[in-house]
Amino acid sequence: xxxxxxxxxxxxxxxxxxxxxxxxxxxxxxxxxxxxxxxxxxxxxxxxxxxxxxxxxxxxxxxxxxxxxxxxxxxxxxxxxxxxxxxxxxxxxxxxxxxxxxxxxxxxxxxxxxxxxxxxxxxxxxxxxxxxxxxxxxxxxxxxxxxxxxxxxxxxxxxxxxxxxxxxxxxxxxxxxxxxxxxxxxxxxxxxxxxxxxxxxxxxxxxxxxxxxxxxxxxxxxxxxxxxxxxxxxxxxxxxxxxxxxxxxxxxxxxxxxxxxxxxxxxxxxxxxxxxxxxxxxx
Numbered sequence: 001x002x003x004x005x006x007x008x009x010x011x012x013x014x015x016x017x018x019x020x021x022x023x024x025x026x027x028x029x030x031x032x033x034x035x036x037x038x039x040x041x042x043x044x045x046x047x048x049x050x051x052x053x054x055x056x057x058x059x060x061x062x063x064x065x066x067x068x069x070x071x072x073x074x075x076x077x078x079x080x081x082x083x084x085x086x087x088x089x090x091x092x093x094x095x096x097x098x099x100x101x102x103x104x105x106x107x108x109x110x111x112x113x114x115x116x117x118x119x120x121x122x123x124x125x126x127x128x129x130x131x132x133x134x135x136x137x138x139x140x141x142x143x144x145x146x147x148x149x150x151x152x153x154x155x156x157x158x159x160x161x162x163x164x165x166x167x168x169x170x171x172x173x174x175x176x177x178x179x180x181x182x183x184x185x186x187x188x189x190x191x192x193x194x195x196x197x198x199x200x201x202x203x204x205x206x207x208x209x210x211x212x213x214x215x216x217x218x219x220x221x222x223x224x225x226x227x228x229x230x231x232x233x234x235x236x237x238x239x240x241x242x243x244x245x246x247x248x249x250x251x252x253x254x255x256x257x258x259x260x261x262x263x264x265x266x267x268x269x270x271x272x273x274x275x276x277x278x279x280x281x282x283x
Contacts (some may be wrong), residue, residue, distance in 0.1 A: 001175075001271050002040075003032075004271050005078055005274060005275070006040035006041075006078045007039065008128060009074075009076050009278075010074065011070065011074045011077055011078060012040065012041040012074070012077060013041065013075060013079075014041045014042075014044060014063055014066060014067065014070075014078070014079045014080075014090075015043065015044040015079075015081050016079055016080070017029065017080075017083055017086075018059075018081075019218055019244050020046070020051045020060075021044055021047055021048050021234075022048060023046040023049060024050050025049070025125065025218070025221070027200045027214065027218075028200050028218065028220035030077075030191060031046060032045060034177045038233060040078075041094065043066050044059070050210055050215040053100070053102075053105060053109075054143070055099065055100045055145060056085055056094060056141075056145065057087055057094065057099055057100060058099070058100070059090075059094070060086075060090055063089075064090060067069045067093045067170065082252050084255040085142075091168065091249070092164040092165060092168075093168065094165070095161055095168065096153045096163060097160055098153065099155075100145070100148055100154055101118050101148055101151070103196070104147075104151050104152070105144065105148060107145060108120065108144045109146065113212040117137075117143070122138060122144040124147055126144050127146075127147060127157075128146065128150060128156040131156065131157040131158045133174045141214060144214075173281060174262045175263050176263070177267050177270050178264040178267060179266075179267035184246075184249055185249075186251075188242060188245045188247075188249060192220075192241050192242045192245060193238075197239060200224070201234075204224040204225070205224075205228065206220050207221065208228060220245075223238075223241045224241075226247055
């Protein structure tokens with residue numbers, strides 16, 4: 001739908017899928033194909049390596065720069081993707097938090113890659129129990145960012161988040177695609193099967209030496225690493241990818257419902273309904 005809208009409006013697409021940034025994990029992230037990328041100009045797709053440091057703050061800065069470029073020539077841009085915090089960073093701002101400190105990040109990433117996520121969880125609990133009670137405790141990036149900000153500012157992450165947010169020079173119109181849960185889950189299961197047919201196993205196998213990288217703590221890769229370790233058979237690993245993808249989708253649905261200002265379109269007529277909504281805005 002994003003590609004069709006971009007073509008109809010003569011504009012460009014900014015991805016806010018935080019895993020499609022990484023060029024080494026094309027299949028497991030369902031990255032747009034070469035033919036799809038050729039249909040409309042895309043930004044932030046396969047643009048960095050799993051070996052690069054990246055953060056929500058960096059993405060916010062770079063995406064806003066790109067939007068400024070697009071808006072200098074066009075009235076509208078399309079942002080698409082399922083990473084809610086990344087979209088929120090661009091649309092609403094993430095408070096005036098400091099950029100990531102390289103030394104802090106290296107220390108925390110080394111801790112995570114050598115000892116796992118538990119030491120990060122324990123550290124954040126000690127530094128800011130209030131934020132720890134609401135954060136996704138299995139999301140290493142969120143833990144890393146919060147601890148880094150606390151170390152830099154001397155304030156809890158909760159205190160930092162309560163500071164005023166920056167204003168934006170553009171308006172945002174959110175469109176969400178609505179479908180019955182059974183349809184969503186059926187399509188997720190089929191998508192995982194297609195990933196396997198398209199070579200996900202081979203892609204994951206080539207990434208074993210880098211398996212501790214934060215970017216690879218991702219559904220589709222974590223499960224296959226357990227298969228390579230001999231913990232699970234392949235059929236079970238694939239079923240776990242499907243199950244964990246469904247769980248992630250459920251969290252995305254909850255997040256989007258809480259936004260409150262999403263204009264929902266039906267999955268089997270999404271483009272026409274989206275265009276109808278945009279015509280009312282005179283786009």
